[in-house]
Amino acid sequence: MPTEDSSSANAPKRERGRLRVAAIIKAAVEIFAEKGYDVATMTEIAARSGTAIGSLYRFFPSKEALADALLLQYAQHVKHALTELEQQVPHMKPDSVADALVDFMLALQSQRSFAVSLIDARGLEANERKRFREMMRGAIADIVRKTIPGVTPAKARVMAVVLLLMLKGLSGAMSEEPAARAMLIAEMRELVRMYLASAAGRKRA
Amino acid sequence: MPTEDSSSANAPKRERGRLRVAAIIKAAVEIFAEKGYDVATMTEIAARSGTAIGSLYRFFPSKEALADALLLQYAQHVKHALTELEQQVPHMKPDSVADALVDFMLALQSQRSFAVSLIDARGLEANERKRFREMMRGAIADIVRKTIPGVTPAKARVMAVVLLLMLKGLSGAMSEEPAARAMLIAEMRELVRMYLASAAGRKRA
Amino acid sequence: MPTEDSSSANAPKRERGRLRVAAIIKAAVEIFAEKGYDVATMTEIAARSGTAIGSLYRFFPSKEALADALLLQYAQHVKHALTELEQQVPHMKPDSVADALVDFMLALQSQRSFAVSLIDARGLEANERKRFREMMRGAIADIVRKTIPGVTPAKARVMAVVLLLMLKGLSGAMSEEPAARAMLIAEMRELVRMYLASAAGRKRA
Amino acid sequence: MPTEDSSSANAPKRERGRLRVAAIIKAAVEIFAEKGYDVATMTEIAARSGTAIGSLYRFFPSKEALADALLLQYAQHVKHALTELEQQVPHMKPDSVADALVDFMLALQSQRSFAVSLIDARGLEANERKRFREMMRGAIADIVRKTIPGVTPAKARVMAVVLLLMLKGLSGAMSEEPAARAMLIAEMRELVRMYLASAAGRKRA
DNA sequence: GATGAATGAGGGTTCATTCAT
């Protein structure tokens, strides 16, 4: 679900353009995910999306701009999902929150690896990366604070970083064979539950 | 530091070659770590190691071969360290093993980022990556089995994957500011302890 | 400013077209002058003139055609001015003619640099350039012949070429700082006067 | 006669390289002269000089660097010639100096048009252009001062600018047909003599 | 064996021009 207004310099004005942009984004996400930012080529992105190279550059004036747009879109998507989750938290038990976090990450997987490849790319501004990480941490910390009412903001932030770190690892899990994957996911689910529970316990104790 | 083999007439040459290779490897590790596999250039590696580009290619016939060699060396280093740890395990309490695992990862950090950059590089054969991962998992699983005597091999493997995943995250922690880093490490240490302890408990229960 | 021909139903359209063409020509003159023929882009000319690129191509079927049109217009302008000057010559003293020539060049300066950039552009047909030069030389030669009645046509032509050459240099003078520019212009004025006077003298002698 | 140390970033170290650079410079001068800086392509320069594109870039790391090197070489050549002329001046009559200046310009013609095309190119730093112009003006002004001993420095400078301007025009003369060219040159020679003589006269008077 | 000049495929990007809407 691409946003109607991405950060591309030249937003398309006709319906056809909208479709083209969607095709480009799809191809770019795939190729960045497959090869990483540096190895991906604009030529291949154009080819896979059925776009002439010149058209690709009409919508995204540089490779970096394309990556930025993709990242922004991804960030907005993630932010939205986390905000929704946050609003559910008051009605959930910690274990359910833990499960929701794992599910959230799992749901993101398909798009995730491309984001990682872009975030790690050396070409991107450190700022861009930092803002994205900050957003994620803040959102997760908020969820932690609602899940474990008494935690200090500082503790919530540390926990957010740790959670993110665990969840991030989940993406690697997707490349396992199905059987191993299921076990891995179950184990991770257990770990996250335990982590939240223990924190809640430490709090109360 | 003379080589252990100095009896032949070729010794000086061999010695020079060895130094040269060491210089190349040092430069390559640095540059791969700084820029990632794709962005690093053979020319720069040659320059930083004070080697002519032609000589670099004499020792490592391609960029990929160089990366493979680096990875192999890194893998051996890691394997060695884990084997040593494994031998200590029988005399340690689970918490100490947990700490040792965290320390092990921390100790690896300096060399780590280059390895990640190589492992993630798309250019490398999946096989290469797989073997490396397999080795790590096997070694950690062995440690787990010695730490928690009753676990099934399958369970130990799953735990190894999860542990690796957590520890892997630690590398990201190194880019935090010192204060945040210390907290993060403490938290991770706690998590790993808890994870091993709970597994031991589940086992015994 | 209504067109002189407003009797047809197409008048409004024609009127719009005329304005459009005027806007394009204005923008094109500016941009060619600023950047030179090769670096100027049709897209920018379209943008600055508020014209869609497709419309620009409707009026001028190629970049070269646009340049030709500009050059033609400039040539007509120059020709007209020189013809007017020629008619004044019989009533002027040689020094006044010299001054008039310098003033003429100075008056042209604002539009001049674009013309130079077009005339020098390698893309233009040599023919086009030749015709333009021929026109200028002929017109100046005519003025010379009226200024110095006895000169042979051949001599007048040579003088025209030399005069043109001097006057052409004046355009470079416009980029000097004001103080230097004023001195330069005075000096050139003197030179041109001297040149005409000496030719007249040689003639008579 | 290429200088032994041009401004190229990577000076060749072997004899073969020296030849290659000479070939590149020759081709570049020709092509820049034929088409101008913007239209000239590195690919064509490489092809005409029998060099692989990669090799061209080894010696001149960018198109601009190549142009700068050419310009620098040309400037040094010109400076040298003018310095030599200046030393002859004390032994010459003004008319001879005038002739020498015209001859100097004529001798430069073959290389001249490329320099003009580079100096006028928009891509070059204004500084580079300014320095070149300054050098020329200074050198000519020095010659003027030695030719007409009493002139003020300021007057000499103005005259230098005017002379340069006239001489510059001579390059255009080279594209005339032989007959016209000879007349033109004779006329220019006369003009320059007259100019110097009149200045000397004004001085003395 | 060591050296570094040479090679050329391929990458990001631009822009004159066309044509469907």
Add this chain to the structure above:
DNA sequence: TATGAATGAACCCTCATTCAT
């Protein structure tokens, strides 16, 4: 007719790799 999205040849430049010296 007016519009601007689409096209793709061509540009400048990089770099892994080879090979003559």
